[in-house]
Amino acid sequence: MVAPGITGHTRPTKVKKQAAAQKRKRDDVDVEQLEAAVERLDPKNETYKDFTDLPLSEPTKLGLKSCHYAVMTDIQARAIPLALKGCDILGAAKTGSGKTLSFIIPVLENLYRLQHIGMDAGLGALIISPTRELAIQIFDVLRKLGRHGHMFAAGLVIGGKSLDAERQALTRMNILVGTPGRILQHLSQTVAFNVDDLKMLVLDEADRILDMGFQRDVDAILEYLPKERQTLLFSATQSKKLSDLARLSLQEPEYVSVHAEDKSATPKTLQQNYIICPLDEKLDTLWSFIQASKKSKILCFFSSAKLVRFVYESFRHMQPGIPLLHIHGRQKQGARLDTTAKFSAAKYSCLFATDVAARGLDFPAVDFVIQVDCPEDAETYIHRVGRTARYNREGRGVLFLTPSEEEGMLKRLEAKKVPVELINVRQKKRQSIKDQLVHMLFKDPQLKYLAQKAFVTYVKSIYLQKDKEIFNLKEYDLEKFAGSLGLPGAPRIKFLKDDDARKRKAVSRQELEVSESSDEGEEDGQPAQKKAKTVRTKYDRMFERQNQDILADHYKKLVRDDMEGGAAASADQDAEKEAADDADDDFLAVKRRIPAEDDVSDIESAVDEATSAEARGRKVVNLPGASQPLIIDSNRREKLLKSKKKLLKLKDKGKKIVYDDEGNPHEIYELEDEADFKARGLPEEQRKKYLEAAREEVQAADVTDKATAKAKRKEKMRKRKERERAEAEAAAGGVEIGDEGVDALANFRADAESGGSEDEEDAPKGKKQKKWFQSDSEGEEGDRKKRAKKAKTEVQEPQTLEDLEALAAGLLG
Known part of the structure; x- marks a missing residue:
């Protein structure tokens, strides 16, 4: 029998590991007592102030104690008891009121009582956040609160991280925090991701998630989730639309709004102001404010990412004396996390941000929230200023409004x-930085390009706003705004140009005619007078239209007016008119006739068409290189004569011609007629015939070549014998052979006929050149060996005594 605590391994298992294994099984939890205590809760009749008043498990109590949470806020006191009893909740409270704990504590407690732990249990709670930073913040609170005894496996899935690593860990998760896009991606692509046993769904910043930006993703996620679940919705501004509640399948939800009766939707400790600032003075005002508040923590909101980056880069070059940071949605995830961590830890800093940092993020001790660009609606304003005055601290928000935005925004x-x-x-304290920006943009082309993009994105953000009572693009002085950015002029914006063209098309032609006539009257020096109204029928309006092809100017020139001719109209014209009327009476009129047989060639038909066109008074032009003449029947056709490129399309395509050995021209690719090819027999027979004919030609050429070579050899032999005979005669007579003895012209002709001079033929072969791989030493050694071999072959056997003496003298040197 194995002793207790000893396993089959060579070493005994440690006591700590045994305790951990027993702890993960957890058979001694107080689930029944907690269930009974939760049943006794009466949230509608009783009030709860401290966390100790609630029936919470020991791990949760330890987590709250370690995080120094003792007293509940208003939203926590009303939402947590209802959530513990399993009710669906719509929670609305001011920013900074502790909504995160209002759903994290119920998630931990409800799963704890159900013992939804381990890989086999699957996913029990899903928490969805609109932004990555808020999801990371929720996950940090969940981790700090649940690491003191809870055995759940929690995970974070957001964009910007490795998808494969998340897939491997998703199968073990009991609680999941993420953004809508990445959660939907895992639901549709990760096979092992199972949400069939989901118990709770939490939407933080629900008004933003249910907005148009995330509507498709949320609807797709809800299709995967089971209908029987508990749903919690929390936000600073809650939606009570029936369409949203029906989408989420809420069952008798409890609406918890602790600040609905308050006079203000924002915290009482928040001081809110606004200033009237023209668009071209915003950067000057912001720079002056930062200079006056260097020992503060400032958060500035802009409407576009490009504008955030331009302000950050330009202000950083001017060194304001305070650390500058920037965050926007186009940054990578690591840079965004570093920025939020630096701003949270900083004592004095200025952060330029888009609305990506407007919701849910908890930056400690923010002194000022400056909204440089007007928010799109009142809800966005509330979320922006909610980054300060959190947890009953003091804060201040300042809103920059242009004169055209003031009235509409104040109403909202x-x-x-x-x-x-x-x-x-x-x-007096406002400083102008326009000259400095102009100088920086002149020196740095990249900064100038960034300023241009900032201008375009800002104008586009105004153009796309739905509330035109606040955002009317015509009320903004864009030229001055471009000058305030340091640009020499306003960049051209394509969508504005298209919009103007669309408006011009929408204007009626009658208004255009009236405006043109009034302009002409004013140009003549006389004020435009109102014309007397005349009765105009629909036929008058029809004939005044100029955009129809049949009434266009170039067509009017081709139409014959019979009224001008009067009685001078000829009988031929009347006959043509009658024929045309008869043709119009037919139900099916012949537009074009295509002959079935090729009786008449295309050239003849073209000539007939040209002659008929000349008869009708049209201009006919014969283009060089074109088989058919060009008929000029409109101004547009006449303009074709001025363009060489367009005339090339009217000309016939050329043919590439090559010449054979006999000098006959033919096309580069000539295809023989198929009928003629078949008439000569089968392909294999034709191949054999071709080979035999080619062989005979080669043999005949071979005989001719051999005869030519033989004649050349005979001529060469004759010339050599003549030369030898001449040399022998000269040697016998002792006379040098000069110009008189030998006919030089005859020798030259003979050389030319034989194809080369006899000197070249009879000249001894020169020294063979060395190969590229042979060195000089190898060449000399080879020559020496050849000479020695030649000497050996030339030595003859001595016959007499004198020969032996000569051989011995040669050997002795």
Whole structure:
């Protein structure tokens, strides 16, 4: 029998590992007592202030104690008891009121009582956040609160991270926090991701998730989730639309709004102001404010990522004396996390951001929230200013409004119970940075390009806004705004140009005619007078239209007016008119006749057409290189004569011709007629005939070549014998052979006929050149060996005593 604590391994298992294994099984949890205590909760009749008043498990109590949470906020006191009892909740509370704990504690407790732990249990709770930063923040709170005894496996899935690593870990998750896009990607692509046993669904910043930006993703996610679940929705501004509630399958939801009766939708410790600032003075005002608040923590909101980056780069070059940071949606995930961590840890800093940092992020001790660009609606304003004055701390928000935005935005804020107060900027302390921006853009082309993109994206953000009462693009002075960015002029924007063209098309032609006539009257020096109204029928309006092809100017020139001719109209014209009328009476009129047989060639038909065109008074032009003449029947056709490129299309295509050995021209690719080819027999027989004919030609050419070579050899032999005979005669007579003895012209002709001079033929062969791989030493050694071999072959056997003496003398040197 094995002793207790000893396994089959060579070493005994450690006591700590045994305790961990027993702890993960957890048979001694107080689930029944917790269930009974939760059943006794009465949230509608009783009030709860501290976390100790709630029936929570020991791991949750330890987590709250370690994080120093003791007293519940208003939203927590009303939402947590209802969520513990399993109710669906619509929670709305001001920013910074502790909504994150309002759904994290119920998630931990409900899964704890169900013992939804381990890989076999599957996914129990899904928490969806609109932004990555908020999802990371929720996951950090969940990890800090649940690491003191809870055995759940929690995970974070957001964009910008490895998809494969998330897939491997998803099968073990019990609680999942993520963004809609990445969650939907895993639901549709990860096979092992099972959500059939989901118990709870939480939507943080629900108004943003249910907005148009995430509507498709959320609808697709809900198709995967089971209908029987608990759903919790939390936001600073909650939606109560029946369409949203029906999409989420909420069952008798409890609406928890702790600040609905308050006079303000924002915290009482938040001081809110706005200033009237023209568009071209915003950067000057922002720079002056940063200079006056260097020992503060400032968060500035802009409407586009390009504008954030331009302001950050330009202000950083001017060195304001305070650390600058920037964050927007086009950054990589690592850079965004570093920026949020630096701004949270900084004591004095200025962060330029888009609305990606407007929701849910908890930056500690933010002093000012500056909204440089007007928010799209009152809800966005509330979320932006909610980054300060959190947890009963003090804060201040400043909103920059142009004169055209003031009236409409104040109405929206008043409807949402947002109190704002107008303040003025001291002009003496306002500094202008326009000259510095112009100088920087002149020196740095990349910064100038960034300024142009910032201008375009800002104008596009205004153009795409739905609330035209606040955002009317015509009310903005874009030229001055471009100058405030340091640009020499406003860049051209394509969508504005298209919009103007669309408006011009929408204007009626009658208004255009009236405006043109009034302009002409004013140019003549006389004020435009109103014309007397005359009765105009629909036929008058029809004939005044100029955009129809049949009434265009170039067509009018081709139409014969019978009224001008009067009685002078000939009988032929009347006959043509009658024939045309008869043709119009037919139901099916012949537009074009295509002959069935090729009786008449194309050239003849073209000539007939040209003659008929000349008869009708049209101009006919014969183009060089074109088989058919060009008929000029409109101004557009006449303009074709001025363009060489367009005339090439009317000319016939050329044919490439090559010449054979006999000098006969033919096309580069000539295809024989198929009938003629078949008439000569089968392909194999024709191949054999071709080979025999080619062989005979080669043999005949071979005989001719051999005869020519034989004649050349005979001529060469004759010339050599003549030369030898002449040399022998000269040697016998002792006379040098010069010009008189030998006919030089005859020798030259003989050389030319034989194809080369006899000197070249009889000349001894020169020294053979060395190969590329032979060195000089190898060549000399080879010559030496050849000479020695030649000497050996030339030595003859001595016959007499004198020969022996001569041989011995040669050997002795």
